Amino acid sequence: MRILFLILTCLLFAFSPTSVRQETADLVFKNGNIYTVNEHQPRAEAIAIKGDRIIFVGSNSDAQKYAGKNTRVVDLHGNTVVPGLTDSHHHLSGVGFAR
Numbered sequence: 001m002r003i004l005f006l007i008l009t010c011l012l013f014a015f016s017p018t019s020v021r022q023e024t025a026d027l028v029f030k031n032g033n034i035y036t037v038n039e040h041q042p043r044a045e046a047i048a049i050k051g052d053r054i055i056f057v058g059s060n061s062d063a064q065k066y067a068g069k070n071t072r073v074v075d076l077h078g079n080t081v082v083p084g085l086t087d088s089h090h091h092l093s094g095v096g097f098a099r
Contacts, residue, residue, distance in 0.1 A: 032076035
């Protein structure tokens with residue numbers, strides 16, 4: 001009985017999937033100089049985005065795992081990407097005339 005249990009356990013592990021299916025991104029930026037604002041990983045080469053969320057930041061080769069057949073891949077050609085920063089100053093007359 002014990003041997004049968006051991007054989008069934010081995011068969012279960014032998015036929016179970018070994019890799020977890022990777023989430024597919026809508027957009028992948030690669031070959032970039034990405035400033036992450038993370039002291040443990042201050043720079044990266046690629047970003048993967050799904051919807052309005054960043055799902056991966058890291059190397060080009062790892063980001064490729066997120067690219068599916070409907071994923072738009074943008075080559076940054078070494079250009080720099082920074083977090084969404086906005087300019088907080090306004091010219092009062094310009095804002096007033098625009099309104």
